[in-house]
Amino acid sequence: MIWNPTFECMSREDMHRCQSRRLSDMVERVYHNVPFYRNKMQEVGIHPEDIQSIDDLSKLPFTTKQDLRDNYPYGLFAVPMSEIVRVHASSGTTGKPTVVGYTRKDLGTWSEVVARTLTCAGAHKHDVIHIAYGYGLFTGGLGLHYGSEKIGATVIPVSGGNTQRQLQIMQDFGSSILACTPSYALYLAEALEEFKIKRSDLKLRVGVFGAEPWTENMRREIEAKWSIKAIDIFGLSEVIGPGVSAECSQQDGLHVFEDHFIPEIVDPVTLKPLPEGHTGELVFTTITKEGLPLLRYRTRDLTSLNYQTCGCGRTLVRMKKCTGRSDDMLIIRGVNLFPSQIETVLLNMSETKPHYMIIVDRVNNLDTLEIWVEVEQEFFMDRISEFQNLTRKIQHNIESATGLGVNVKLVEPKTIERSEGKAKRVIDKRKF
Protein backbone atom coordinates (compact mmCIF):
# COMPACT_ATOMS: atom_id res chain seq x y z
CA MET A 1 0.00 0.00 0.00
CA ILE A 2 1.06 3.57 -0.64
CA TRP A 3 0.06 6.19 1.94
CA ASN A 4 -0.03 9.21 -0.37
CA PRO A 5 0.01 8.10 -4.04
CA THR A 6 -0.53 11.69 -5.24
CA PHE A 7 2.96 12.65 -4.15
CA GLU A 8 4.67 9.28 -3.90
CA CYS A 9 3.76 8.27 -7.46
CA MET A 10 3.79 11.72 -9.06
CA SER A 11 5.42 11.98 -12.51
CA ARG A 12 8.94 13.39 -12.49
CA GLU A 13 7.70 16.47 -14.39
CA ASP A 14 4.98 17.18 -11.83
CA MET A 15 7.45 16.62 -8.99
CA HIS A 16 9.84 19.10 -10.65
CA ARG A 17 7.04 21.68 -10.80
CA CYS A 18 5.92 20.99 -7.23
CA GLN A 19 9.46 21.23 -5.85
CA SER A 20 10.24 24.37 -7.87
CA ARG A 21 7.16 26.19 -6.59
CA ARG A 22 7.76 25.17 -2.98
CA LEU A 23 11.47 25.98 -3.21
CA SER A 24 10.99 29.52 -4.44
CA ASP A 25 8.34 30.12 -1.74
CA MET A 26 10.69 28.79 0.90
CA VAL A 27 13.63 30.90 -0.26
CA GLU A 28 11.42 34.00 -0.22
CA ARG A 29 10.32 33.13 3.32
CA VAL A 30 13.78 32.52 4.83
CA TYR A 31 15.23 35.57 3.07
CA HIS A 32 12.77 37.79 4.85
CA ASN A 33 12.51 35.97 8.17
CA VAL A 34 15.99 34.63 8.95
CA PRO A 35 18.81 37.22 9.03
CA PHE A 36 21.40 34.44 8.85
CA TYR A 37 20.09 33.23 5.47
CA ARG A 38 19.59 36.75 4.15
CA ASN A 39 23.23 37.59 4.96
CA LYS A 40 24.46 34.35 3.42
CA MET A 41 22.49 34.95 0.23
CA GLN A 42 23.64 38.56 0.02
CA GLU A 43 27.24 37.42 0.43
CA VAL A 44 26.98 35.33 -2.73
CA GLY A 45 24.81 37.94 -4.48
CA ILE A 46 21.64 35.85 -4.71
CA HIS A 47 18.12 37.24 -4.37
CA PRO A 48 14.92 35.26 -3.89
CA GLU A 49 13.83 36.07 -7.47
CA ASP A 50 16.96 34.28 -8.77
CA ILE A 51 15.48 31.01 -7.52
CA GLN A 52 12.67 30.20 -9.92
CA SER A 53 13.00 26.43 -10.09
CA ILE A 54 14.81 23.48 -8.61
CA ASP A 55 17.41 23.94 -11.39
CA ASP A 56 18.55 27.06 -9.51
CA LEU A 57 19.15 25.08 -6.31
CA SER A 58 22.93 24.99 -6.71
CA LYS A 59 23.06 28.81 -6.64
CA LEU A 60 22.10 28.73 -2.96
CA PRO A 61 24.68 28.67 -0.16
CA PHE A 62 25.16 25.58 2.02
CA THR A 63 24.16 25.27 5.67
CA THR A 64 26.19 23.18 8.13
CA LYS A 65 25.76 21.78 11.61
CA GLN A 66 28.23 24.46 12.74
CA ASP A 67 25.78 27.13 11.52
CA LEU A 68 23.09 25.58 13.74
CA ARG A 69 25.49 25.59 16.67
CA ASP A 70 26.57 29.18 16.04
CA ASN A 71 22.92 30.20 16.16
CA TYR A 72 22.10 28.12 19.25
CA PRO A 73 19.40 27.64 20.29
CA TYR A 74 16.71 29.40 18.23
CA GLY A 75 18.69 31.67 15.87
CA LEU A 76 17.69 29.94 12.63
CA PHE A 77 13.98 29.62 13.40
CA ALA A 78 11.91 31.31 10.71
CA VAL A 79 8.80 31.95 12.81
CA PRO A 80 8.18 33.71 16.14
CA MET A 81 8.45 31.43 19.20
CA SER A 82 4.69 31.73 19.69
CA GLU A 83 4.32 29.57 16.53
CA ILE A 84 6.76 26.88 17.75
CA VAL A 85 4.87 24.06 19.45
CA ARG A 86 7.66 21.52 19.96
CA VAL A 87 11.44 21.46 20.30
CA HIS A 88 13.77 18.49 19.86
CA ALA A 89 17.55 18.35 20.07
CA SER A 90 20.42 16.12 19.11
CA SER A 91 23.78 15.75 20.81
CA GLY A 92 26.41 18.35 20.00
CA THR A 93 30.18 18.50 20.03
CA THR A 94 30.75 20.94 22.84
CA GLY A 95 27.94 19.94 25.11
CA LYS A 96 25.55 22.21 23.25
CA PRO A 97 22.95 20.24 21.35
CA THR A 98 21.55 21.08 17.91
CA VAL A 99 18.07 22.43 18.52
CA VAL A 100 15.17 22.01 16.11
CA GLY A 101 11.74 23.64 16.35
CA TYR A 102 8.40 22.56 14.89
CA THR A 103 5.28 24.57 14.17
CA ARG A 104 1.90 22.81 14.30
CA LYS A 105 2.07 22.42 10.52
CA ASP A 106 5.58 20.93 10.79
CA LEU A 107 4.31 18.31 13.25
CA GLY A 108 1.61 17.47 10.70
CA THR A 109 4.24 17.14 7.97
CA TRP A 110 6.31 14.95 10.25
CA SER A 111 3.39 12.62 11.01
CA GLU A 112 2.66 12.48 7.28
CA VAL A 113 6.19 11.44 6.27
CA VAL A 114 6.41 8.89 9.09
CA ALA A 115 3.00 7.54 8.03
CA ARG A 116 4.45 7.14 4.52
CA THR A 117 7.56 5.49 6.01
CA LEU A 118 5.52 2.94 7.95
CA THR A 119 3.20 2.24 5.02
CA CYS A 120 6.29 1.84 2.82
CA ALA A 121 7.52 -0.80 5.29
CA GLY A 122 4.19 -2.62 5.02
CA ALA A 123 2.50 -1.40 8.21
CA HIS A 124 -1.25 -0.72 8.42
CA LYS A 125 -3.98 0.10 10.93
CA HIS A 126 -4.22 -3.47 12.18
CA ASP A 127 -0.60 -3.47 13.32
CA VAL A 128 0.66 -3.12 16.88
CA ILE A 129 3.74 -0.92 16.63
CA HIS A 130 6.31 -1.41 19.35
CA ILE A 131 8.46 1.72 19.61
CA ALA A 132 11.74 0.98 21.38
CA TYR A 133 13.43 4.19 20.26
CA GLY A 134 14.10 6.62 23.08
CA TYR A 135 11.34 9.14 23.83
CA GLY A 136 12.45 12.65 24.72
CA LEU A 137 14.64 15.24 23.03
CA PHE A 138 15.75 12.54 20.57
CA THR A 139 13.42 12.55 17.56
CA GLY A 140 13.27 8.74 17.20
CA GLY A 141 10.58 7.87 19.74
CA LEU A 142 8.08 10.69 19.28
CA GLY A 143 8.64 10.80 15.51
CA LEU A 144 7.65 7.17 15.06
CA HIS A 145 4.88 7.62 17.62
CA TYR A 146 2.80 10.23 15.79
CA GLY A 147 3.30 8.60 12.39
CA SER A 148 2.06 5.30 13.83
CA GLU A 149 -1.02 6.98 15.26
CA LYS A 150 -1.64 8.66 11.92
CA ILE A 151 -1.93 5.36 10.08
CA GLY A 152 -4.29 4.18 12.80
CA ALA A 153 -2.06 1.46 14.18
CA THR A 154 -1.91 0.62 17.89
CA VAL A 155 1.13 2.32 19.39
CA ILE A 156 3.11 0.87 22.28
CA PRO A 157 5.43 3.64 23.48
CA VAL A 158 7.89 1.41 25.32
CA SER A 159 10.93 3.70 24.74
CA GLY A 160 14.44 2.26 25.13
CA GLY A 161 16.03 -0.05 27.67
CA ASN A 162 14.98 -2.96 29.89
CA THR A 163 15.30 -5.82 27.43
CA GLN A 164 13.32 -8.35 29.45
CA ARG A 165 10.34 -6.00 29.70
CA GLN A 166 10.58 -5.25 25.97
CA LEU A 167 10.27 -8.94 25.15
CA GLN A 168 7.54 -9.52 27.71
CA ILE A 169 5.49 -6.67 26.22
CA MET A 170 6.12 -7.89 22.69
CA GLN A 171 4.72 -11.24 23.71
CA ASP A 172 1.81 -10.07 25.87
CA PHE A 173 0.69 -7.08 23.74
CA GLY A 174 1.11 -8.85 20.41
CA SER A 175 3.62 -6.40 18.86
CA SER A 176 3.71 -6.94 15.10
CA ILE A 177 6.12 -4.14 14.14
CA LEU A 178 9.32 -3.33 15.96
CA ALA A 179 10.92 0.12 15.67
CA CYS A 180 14.43 0.49 17.13
CA THR A 181 18.08 0.63 16.09
CA PRO A 182 19.24 -2.40 14.06
CA SER A 183 21.83 -3.31 16.67
CA TYR A 184 19.19 -3.36 19.39
CA ALA A 185 17.00 -5.56 17.18
CA LEU A 186 19.81 -8.13 17.05
CA TYR A 187 20.41 -7.81 20.75
CA LEU A 188 16.72 -8.43 21.44
CA ALA A 189 16.75 -11.50 19.17
CA GLU A 190 19.57 -13.01 21.17
CA ALA A 191 17.89 -12.16 24.45
CA LEU A 192 14.82 -14.22 23.50
CA GLU A 193 16.55 -17.40 24.51
CA GLU A 194 17.95 -15.95 27.70
CA PHE A 195 14.48 -14.95 28.91
CA LYS A 196 12.90 -18.17 27.67
CA ILE A 197 10.48 -16.44 25.32
CA LYS A 198 9.51 -18.48 22.28
CA ARG A 199 9.63 -16.79 18.86
CA SER A 200 6.40 -18.59 17.99
CA ASP A 201 4.64 -16.74 20.83
CA LEU A 202 5.45 -13.40 19.20
CA LYS A 203 3.49 -11.84 16.35
CA LEU A 204 6.38 -9.79 15.00
CA ARG A 205 6.44 -9.54 11.19
CA VAL A 206 8.31 -6.35 10.24
CA GLY A 207 11.08 -4.24 11.74
CA VAL A 208 11.72 -0.56 10.91
CA PHE A 209 15.30 0.12 11.81
CA GLY A 210 17.36 3.30 11.65
CA ALA A 211 19.35 5.94 13.55
CA GLU A 212 22.63 4.16 12.80
CA PRO A 213 24.37 2.70 9.75
CA TRP A 214 24.00 -1.04 9.16
CA THR A 215 25.13 -3.41 6.46
CA GLU A 216 23.33 -5.86 4.20
CA ASN A 217 24.95 -8.64 6.26
CA MET A 218 23.39 -7.27 9.38
CA ARG A 219 20.04 -7.13 7.62
CA ARG A 220 20.32 -10.80 6.66
CA GLU A 221 21.24 -11.68 10.22
CA ILE A 222 18.28 -9.78 11.68
CA GLU A 223 15.88 -11.25 9.14
CA ALA A 224 17.14 -14.79 9.80
CA LYS A 225 17.11 -14.50 13.57
CA TRP A 226 13.67 -12.89 13.76
CA SER A 227 12.08 -14.28 10.59
CA ILE A 228 10.86 -10.77 9.74
CA LYS A 229 11.36 -8.23 7.00
CA ALA A 230 13.97 -5.67 8.14
CA ILE A 231 13.36 -2.23 6.64
CA ASP A 232 15.88 0.61 6.68
CA ILE A 233 14.50 4.03 7.59
CA PHE A 234 16.45 7.28 7.50
CA GLY A 235 16.15 10.68 9.06
CA LEU A 236 18.01 13.35 10.91
CA SER A 237 16.62 15.76 13.44
CA GLU A 238 17.84 18.84 11.56
CA VAL A 239 15.74 17.90 8.53
CA ILE A 240 12.74 16.64 10.54
CA GLY A 241 13.69 13.41 12.36
CA PRO A 242 12.72 9.93 11.14
CA GLY A 243 10.63 10.13 7.97
CA VAL A 244 13.13 11.67 5.56
CA SER A 245 13.40 8.48 3.53
CA ALA A 246 12.45 4.81 3.84
CA GLU A 247 12.77 1.49 2.07
CA CYS A 248 9.77 -0.32 0.68
CA SER A 249 9.39 -4.10 0.57
CA GLN A 250 11.69 -4.18 -2.50
CA GLN A 251 14.55 -3.18 -0.16
CA ASP A 252 16.30 -1.48 -3.06
CA GLY A 253 17.13 2.02 -1.84
CA LEU A 254 15.28 4.43 0.43
CA HIS A 255 12.47 6.54 -1.07
CA VAL A 256 13.11 10.18 -0.24
CA PHE A 257 9.94 12.15 0.51
CA GLU A 258 11.21 14.77 -1.87
CA ASP A 259 8.04 16.84 -2.04
CA HIS A 260 9.21 17.98 1.43
CA PHE A 261 12.99 17.46 1.36
CA ILE A 262 14.97 17.89 -1.85
CA PRO A 263 18.07 15.68 -1.88
CA GLU A 264 21.28 16.48 -3.75
CA ILE A 265 24.59 14.68 -3.93
CA VAL A 266 27.69 16.88 -3.92
CA ASP A 267 31.40 16.24 -3.97
CA PRO A 268 32.38 16.67 -0.29
CA VAL A 269 35.59 18.48 -1.29
CA THR A 270 34.61 20.72 -4.21
CA LEU A 271 30.93 20.92 -3.14
CA LYS A 272 29.93 20.65 -6.82
CA PRO A 273 26.73 18.69 -7.52
CA LEU A 274 27.40 15.16 -8.79
CA PRO A 275 25.42 13.38 -11.51
CA GLU A 276 22.86 10.66 -10.76
CA GLY A 277 24.41 7.44 -9.48
CA HIS A 278 27.64 9.01 -8.23
CA THR A 279 28.48 8.63 -4.55
CA GLY A 280 28.99 11.83 -2.62
CA GLU A 281 27.69 13.82 0.31
CA LEU A 282 23.95 13.97 0.80
CA VAL A 283 22.53 17.50 1.04
CA PHE A 284 18.93 18.38 1.92
CA THR A 285 16.84 21.47 1.30
CA THR A 286 13.56 21.47 3.19
CA ILE A 287 10.78 23.08 1.15
CA THR A 288 7.72 22.86 3.38
CA LYS A 289 9.12 23.30 6.88
CA GLU A 290 8.18 26.46 8.77
CA GLY A 291 10.00 26.29 12.11
CA LEU A 292 13.51 25.47 10.98
CA PRO A 293 13.78 25.57 7.19
CA LEU A 294 17.17 24.48 5.89
CA LEU A 295 18.89 25.59 2.71
CA ARG A 296 21.21 22.94 1.29
CA TYR A 297 22.02 21.33 4.63
CA ARG A 298 25.15 19.16 4.51
CA THR A 299 24.33 15.85 6.21
CA ARG A 300 27.91 14.48 5.89
CA ASP A 301 26.36 11.12 5.03
CA LEU A 302 27.75 9.51 1.89
CA THR A 303 25.35 7.91 -0.58
CA SER A 304 24.06 8.11 -4.18
CA LEU A 305 20.65 8.78 -5.79
CA ASN A 306 18.59 6.78 -8.26
CA TYR A 307 15.66 8.41 -10.14
CA GLN A 308 14.28 5.21 -11.74
CA THR A 309 10.70 4.27 -10.86
CA CYS A 310 10.72 1.55 -8.19
CA GLY A 311 9.09 -1.86 -8.55
CA CYS A 312 6.64 -0.79 -5.83
CA GLY A 313 5.29 1.96 -8.12
CA ARG A 314 6.74 4.93 -6.27
CA THR A 315 8.42 7.50 -8.49
CA LEU A 316 10.24 9.14 -5.59
CA VAL A 317 14.01 9.32 -5.91
CA ARG A 318 15.80 6.59 -3.98
CA MET A 319 18.99 6.99 -1.94
CA LYS A 320 21.30 4.07 -1.26
CA LYS A 321 21.77 2.86 2.29
CA CYS A 322 24.24 5.23 3.98
CA THR A 323 27.41 3.48 4.92
CA GLY A 324 29.94 6.25 5.39
CA ARG A 325 30.45 9.83 6.49
CA SER A 326 32.47 12.70 5.08
CA ASP A 327 33.39 13.85 8.58
CA ASP A 328 34.62 12.04 11.67
CA MET A 329 31.24 11.61 13.36
CA LEU A 330 30.62 8.18 14.89
CA ILE A 331 27.20 6.76 15.56
CA ILE A 332 27.28 4.68 18.73
CA ARG A 333 24.12 2.94 19.91
CA GLY A 334 22.22 5.49 17.82
CA VAL A 335 23.93 8.45 19.51
CA ASN A 336 26.12 10.84 17.50
CA LEU A 337 29.65 11.21 18.77
CA PHE A 338 32.40 13.46 17.47
CA PRO A 339 35.96 12.72 18.66
CA SER A 340 36.22 16.43 19.49
CA GLN A 341 33.68 15.89 22.29
CA ILE A 342 36.13 13.55 24.01
CA GLU A 343 38.92 16.03 23.36
CA THR A 344 36.96 18.83 25.02
CA VAL A 345 36.32 16.73 28.12
CA LEU A 346 40.01 15.90 28.47
CA LEU A 347 41.08 19.51 27.84
CA ASN A 348 38.73 20.69 30.56
CA MET A 349 40.34 18.41 33.13
CA SER A 350 43.52 19.58 34.86
CA GLU A 351 44.84 16.01 35.15
CA THR A 352 44.70 15.08 31.50
CA LYS A 353 45.84 16.27 28.11
CA PRO A 354 44.00 15.43 24.91
CA HIS A 355 46.14 12.40 24.10
CA TYR A 356 43.49 9.82 23.54
CA MET A 357 42.24 7.08 21.28
CA ILE A 358 38.64 6.02 20.72
CA ILE A 359 38.05 2.32 20.20
CA VAL A 360 34.62 1.34 18.98
CA ASP A 361 33.58 -2.26 18.66
CA ARG A 362 30.40 -4.29 18.48
CA VAL A 363 30.18 -7.02 21.10
CA ASN A 364 27.05 -9.21 21.18
CA ASN A 365 25.49 -6.74 18.72
CA LEU A 366 25.86 -3.77 21.03
CA ASP A 367 28.33 -1.00 20.34
CA THR A 368 31.09 -0.63 22.89
CA LEU A 369 33.09 2.51 23.43
CA GLU A 370 36.53 2.48 24.99
CA ILE A 371 38.73 5.53 25.45
CA TRP A 372 42.44 5.20 26.00
CA VAL A 373 43.91 8.16 27.83
CA GLU A 374 47.61 8.71 28.35
CA VAL A 375 48.83 9.29 31.90
CA GLU A 376 50.63 12.61 31.96
CA GLN A 377 54.25 12.76 33.12
CA GLU A 378 53.61 15.97 34.98
CA PHE A 379 50.54 14.75 36.77
CA PHE A 380 51.69 13.35 40.07
CA MET A 381 50.18 10.11 41.28
CA ASP A 382 51.58 7.44 43.49
CA ARG A 383 48.55 5.49 44.61
CA ILE A 384 46.29 3.03 42.78
CA SER A 385 43.25 4.71 44.30
CA GLU A 386 44.24 8.01 42.68
CA PHE A 387 44.41 6.34 39.28
CA GLN A 388 41.08 4.66 39.90
CA ASN A 389 39.53 7.99 40.87
CA LEU A 390 40.96 9.58 37.72
CA THR A 391 39.51 6.78 35.58
CA ARG A 392 36.10 7.24 37.18
CA LYS A 393 36.26 11.00 36.79
CA ILE A 394 37.09 10.81 33.08
CA GLN A 395 34.34 8.22 32.64
CA HIS A 396 31.81 10.38 34.43
CA ASN A 397 32.76 13.54 32.51
CA ILE A 398 32.52 11.78 29.14
CA GLU A 399 29.20 10.24 30.07
CA SER A 400 27.71 13.55 31.11
CA ALA A 401 29.02 15.30 27.99
CA THR A 402 27.95 12.66 25.48
CA GLY A 403 25.27 10.57 27.17
CA LEU A 404 27.27 7.47 26.27
CA GLY A 405 28.53 4.84 28.68
CA VAL A 406 32.24 4.41 28.22
CA ASN A 407 35.13 2.29 29.42
CA VAL A 408 38.23 4.36 30.17
CA LYS A 409 41.66 2.77 30.06
CA LEU A 410 44.79 4.57 31.26
CA VAL A 411 47.84 3.99 29.11
CA GLU A 412 51.49 5.01 29.30
CA PRO A 413 52.62 8.28 27.76
CA LYS A 414 53.44 8.17 24.04
CA THR A 415 51.36 5.01 23.53
CA ILE A 416 49.13 6.85 21.11
CA GLU A 417 50.71 7.70 17.83
CA ARG A 418 51.47 11.37 17.20
CA SER A 419 51.28 12.57 13.66
CA GLU A 420 51.89 15.88 12.00
CA GLY A 421 48.74 15.85 9.96
CA LYS A 422 45.39 14.49 11.00
CA ALA A 423 45.90 12.35 14.08
CA LYS A 424 44.30 8.94 14.00
CA ARG A 425 42.00 9.15 16.96
CA VAL A 426 39.51 6.45 16.18
CA ILE A 427 39.70 2.72 15.68
CA ASP A 428 36.30 1.48 14.57
CA LYS A 429 36.30 -2.30 14.60
CA ARG A 430 32.65 -2.54 13.58
CA LYS A 431 32.19 -3.71 10.02
CA PHE A 432 29.79 -1.60 8.02
Place this chain on the structure above:
Amino acid sequence: MIIKQLSIFLENKSGRLADVLGVLGDAGIAIKALTIADTSEYGILRLIVSDDAKALEALRSEGFSVNFTDVISIATPSEAGSFANILKIMAANSISVEYMYAFSFNQKAAIVMRPENITRTIEVMKSQGIDLITSSELRAM
Protein backbone atom coordinates in the same frame (compact mmCIF):
# COMPACT_ATOMS: atom_id res chain seq x y z
CA MET B 1 64.75 11.92 57.10
CA ILE B 2 62.57 12.12 54.02
CA ILE B 3 63.52 9.74 51.26
CA LYS B 4 62.69 10.35 47.60
CA GLN B 5 61.03 7.34 46.06
CA LEU B 6 60.40 7.03 42.32
CA SER B 7 56.82 6.15 41.36
CA ILE B 8 56.36 4.98 37.77
CA PHE B 9 53.09 4.29 35.92
CA LEU B 10 53.32 1.07 33.92
CA GLU B 11 50.79 -0.78 31.80
CA ASN B 12 50.52 -4.50 32.50
CA LYS B 13 52.40 -5.54 29.40
CA SER B 14 55.17 -8.06 29.28
CA GLY B 15 58.61 -6.47 29.02
CA ARG B 16 57.71 -3.12 30.57
CA LEU B 17 59.46 -3.84 33.88
CA ALA B 18 62.52 -5.01 31.96
CA ASP B 19 62.41 -1.74 29.97
CA VAL B 20 62.49 0.39 33.14
CA LEU B 21 65.26 -1.63 34.73
CA GLY B 22 67.20 -1.54 31.46
CA VAL B 23 67.05 2.27 31.35
CA LEU B 24 68.30 2.47 34.95
CA GLY B 25 71.04 -0.11 34.34
CA ASP B 26 72.28 1.77 31.28
CA ALA B 27 72.41 4.97 33.33
CA GLY B 28 74.49 3.18 35.99
CA ILE B 29 71.80 3.44 38.64
CA ALA B 30 71.48 0.73 41.27
CA ILE B 31 68.15 -0.28 42.79
CA LYS B 32 67.99 -0.37 46.55
CA ALA B 33 64.35 -1.27 47.08
CA LEU B 34 61.47 -2.10 44.74
CA THR B 35 57.79 -2.89 44.95
CA ILE B 36 54.83 -2.97 42.56
CA ALA B 37 51.19 -2.17 43.24
CA ASP B 38 49.03 -3.43 40.43
CA THR B 39 45.52 -3.69 39.01
CA SER B 40 44.46 -5.86 36.09
CA GLU B 41 45.40 -3.17 33.57
CA TYR B 42 48.24 -1.15 35.06
CA GLY B 43 50.54 -0.86 38.02
CA ILE B 44 52.72 1.56 39.92
CA LEU B 45 56.35 0.61 40.23
CA ARG B 46 57.99 2.15 43.32
CA LEU B 47 61.77 2.31 43.54
CA ILE B 48 64.48 3.64 45.78
CA VAL B 49 67.66 4.02 43.81
CA SER B 50 71.27 5.09 44.22
CA ASP B 51 70.79 8.40 42.35
CA ASP B 52 67.20 9.61 42.30
CA ALA B 53 67.66 12.80 40.25
CA LYS B 54 69.59 10.97 37.54
CA ALA B 55 67.04 8.14 37.50
CA LEU B 56 64.12 10.58 37.14
CA GLU B 57 65.81 12.28 34.21
CA ALA B 58 66.74 9.02 32.50
CA LEU B 59 63.20 7.62 32.80
CA ARG B 60 61.48 10.86 31.75
CA SER B 61 63.67 11.15 28.69
CA GLU B 62 62.51 7.64 27.75
CA GLY B 63 58.93 8.83 28.04
CA PHE B 64 57.89 7.12 31.28
CA SER B 65 55.35 8.77 33.54
CA VAL B 66 57.50 9.04 36.66
CA ASN B 67 57.55 11.22 39.75
CA PHE B 68 59.05 11.51 43.20
CA THR B 69 57.09 10.56 46.29
CA ASP B 70 58.21 11.37 49.81
CA VAL B 71 58.53 8.30 52.01
CA ILE B 72 60.33 7.47 55.25
CA SER B 73 62.31 4.45 56.20
CA ILE B 74 62.42 2.95 59.67
CA ALA B 75 65.08 0.59 60.97
CA THR B 76 64.11 -2.15 63.38
CA PRO B 77 65.92 -5.18 64.73
CA SER B 78 65.04 -8.20 62.61
CA GLU B 79 63.17 -9.96 65.41
CA ALA B 80 59.66 -11.01 66.32
CA GLY B 81 57.33 -8.23 67.41
CA SER B 82 59.49 -5.27 66.35
CA PHE B 83 57.39 -4.39 63.31
CA ALA B 84 54.21 -4.79 65.32
CA ASN B 85 55.59 -2.38 67.89
CA ILE B 86 56.05 0.34 65.25
CA LEU B 87 52.53 -0.10 63.90
CA LYS B 88 51.15 0.06 67.44
CA ILE B 89 52.85 3.41 67.93
CA MET B 90 51.35 4.67 64.68
CA ALA B 91 47.89 3.42 65.56
CA ALA B 92 48.11 5.01 69.01
CA ASN B 93 48.89 8.32 67.31
CA SER B 94 46.14 7.83 64.73
CA ILE B 95 48.50 7.89 61.77
CA SER B 96 47.37 5.74 58.87
CA VAL B 97 49.64 4.19 56.31
CA GLU B 98 49.04 4.67 52.58
CA TYR B 99 51.33 1.76 51.78
CA MET B 100 54.56 0.14 52.92
CA TYR B 101 57.11 -2.45 52.00
CA ALA B 102 59.95 -3.97 53.99
CA PHE B 103 63.08 -6.00 53.68
CA SER B 104 65.60 -7.45 56.13
CA PHE B 105 69.34 -7.87 55.95
CA ASN B 106 71.83 -9.26 58.44
CA GLN B 107 70.18 -8.75 61.83
CA LYS B 108 68.27 -5.60 60.88
CA ALA B 109 65.16 -4.80 58.93
CA ALA B 110 64.10 -1.69 57.01
CA ILE B 111 60.53 -0.59 56.47
CA VAL B 112 59.74 1.90 53.72
CA MET B 113 56.41 3.63 54.23
CA ARG B 114 54.23 6.38 52.90
CA PRO B 115 52.29 7.58 55.94
CA GLU B 116 49.36 9.92 55.76
CA ASN B 117 51.25 12.74 57.50
CA ILE B 118 54.96 12.42 56.94
CA THR B 119 56.23 15.25 59.19
CA ARG B 120 54.12 14.12 62.11
CA THR B 121 55.20 10.53 61.65
CA ILE B 122 58.85 11.56 61.81
CA GLU B 123 58.19 13.47 65.05
CA VAL B 124 56.33 10.59 66.64
CA MET B 125 59.01 8.07 65.66
CA LYS B 126 61.76 10.28 67.04
CA SER B 127 59.91 10.87 70.31
CA GLN B 128 59.52 7.08 70.70
CA GLY B 129 63.21 6.50 70.08
CA ILE B 130 62.62 4.64 66.79
CA ASP B 131 65.54 4.65 64.41
CA LEU B 132 64.88 6.36 61.08
CA ILE B 133 67.11 5.60 58.14
CA THR B 134 68.38 8.53 56.08
CA SER B 135 68.47 8.34 52.33
CA SER B 136 72.27 8.16 52.27
CA GLU B 137 72.17 5.27 54.74
CA LEU B 138 69.58 3.49 52.64
CA ARG B 139 71.56 4.02 49.45
CA ALA B 140 74.73 2.76 51.13
CA MET B 141 73.09 -0.58 51.96
